[in-house]
Amino acid sequence: MITQSAEQFPLIRPSVQIAMSQDEFNACRAFIYDRTGIYFQDNKKYLLEGRLGKRVQALNLHNFTQYLNLLKNGAARDEMRWFYDTITINETFFFRNEPQFNALEEKLIPEILSKKGNGRNKLRVWSSASSSGEEAHTIGMIYLEKLKPKYPGLEIEIVGTDINASVVETARSGVYREYSVRNMPKHYLTKYFTQSDGRYVVRDDVRRLVRFENMNLFDKQRMRAMSSFDIVFCCNVLIYFDTKSKIQVVSQLYDSLNRGGYLFVGYAESLHGLSTAFELVNFPKTVAYKKG
Numbered sequence: 001m002i003t004q005s006a007e008q009f010p011l012i013r014p015s016v017q018i019a020m021s022q023d024e025f026n027a028c029r030a031f032i033y034d035r036t037g038i039y040f041q042d043n044k045k046y047l048l049e050g051r052l053g054k055r056v057q058a059l060n061l062h063n064f065t066q067y068l069n070l071l072k073n074g075a076a077r078d079e080m081r082w083f084y085d086t087i088t089i090n091e092t093f094f095f096r097n098e099p100q101f102n103a104l105e106e107k108l109i110p111e112i113l114s115k116k117g118n119g120r121n122k123l124r125v126w127s128s129a130s131s132s133g134e135e136a137h138t139i140g141m142i143y144l145e146k147l148k149p150k151y152p153g154l155e156i157e158i159v160g161t162d163i164n165a166s167v168v169e170t171a172r173s174g175v176y177r178e179y180s181v182r183n184m185p186k187h188y189l190t191k192y193f194t195q196s197d198g199r200y201v202v203r204d205d206v207r208r209l210v211r212f213e214n215m216n217l218f219d220k221q222r223m224r225a226m227s228s229f230d231i232v233f234c235c236n237v238l239i240y241f242d243t244k245s246k247i248q249v250v251s252q253l254y255d256s257l258n259r260g261g262y263l264f265v266g267y268a269e270s271l272h273g274l275s276t277a278f279e280l281v282n283f284p285k286t287v288a289y290k291k292g
């Protein structure tokens with residue numbers, strides 16, 4: 001997980017927090033919703049006030065309205081990057097939802113491969129809100145550890161995408177803290193990581209399987225270009241969206257899948273009321289959504 005550090009606010013160290021008026025909160029939340037689908041409930045005002053307030057002060061601005069105007073100015077592209085990095089929550093860790101990875105290995109992939117038929121032994125997997133890459137790298141390790149020995153000719157392409165450019169950089173570096181590996185089976189930790197200065201570095205043969213890109217799930221054009229996936233993970237991000245945004249994203253994820261492909265969402269998430277296009281399939285301790 002990446003957190004913003006004090007070094008990112010170099011100009012002034014804020015002493016008094018700037019207050020955000022209700023109108024400013026409404027304007028900020030509408031802007032965020034429009035760009036990212038993320039909806040800040042009233043009880044999250046303090047969060048925006050605290051996180052964005054530091055930036056307002058660091059930029060020597062007087063209030064949040066000035067900051068919003070800066071963001072709306074098309075020339076402030078670098079500031080938009082900082083903005084996305086600040087408003088997103090990037091909590092993740094390796095093997096976060098183990099039953100999903102068991103279902104992937106034991107049920108989904110054998111089924112998908114049997115339907116693909118001979119000679120079409122390439123799988124495409126998308127971790128669509130990948131944060132710092134733990135989910136995507138977990139899939140890469142499972143491929144090397146469990147799938148490759150069973151299906152020697154099998155190739156895999158794993159794509160990880162996230163709106164937050166800083167976490168995408170961490171994902172590309174493959175360097176993690178203790179926190180990320182805390183749920184990791186010991187065997188995987190010893191076999192697929194090297195340890196250096198208290199950091200855990202993912203082995204190169206895992207990293208080579210995964211490509212990370214900075215992408216917004218609400219960028220319709222880029223979403224249309226994401227196609228022909230066998231399995232899509234969209235975990236622990238729908239919770240930040242309202243129903244309208246969820247429906248839009250789920251519909252585009254449906255289009256990104258091959259027929260017979262599967263979508264995973266987070267443990268506390270469901271497609272109930274969002275889509276009737278998928279078939280709900282039960283696996284031990286988890287479910288997945290199948291494109292028929």
Ligand SMILES: C[S@@+](CC[C@H](N)C(=O)[O-])C[C@H]1O[C@@H](n2cnc3c(N)ncnc32)[C@H](O)[C@@H]1O
Binds near residue numbers: 088089131162234235
């Ligand atoms: C809580 S993390 C989940 C990470 C991982 N999928 C997991 O389950 O462990 C949610 C991620 O969604 C990303 N996110 C939020 N809104 C997004 C959007 N509109 N497009 C792409 N990614 C987004 C955040 O930057 C964050 O890294």
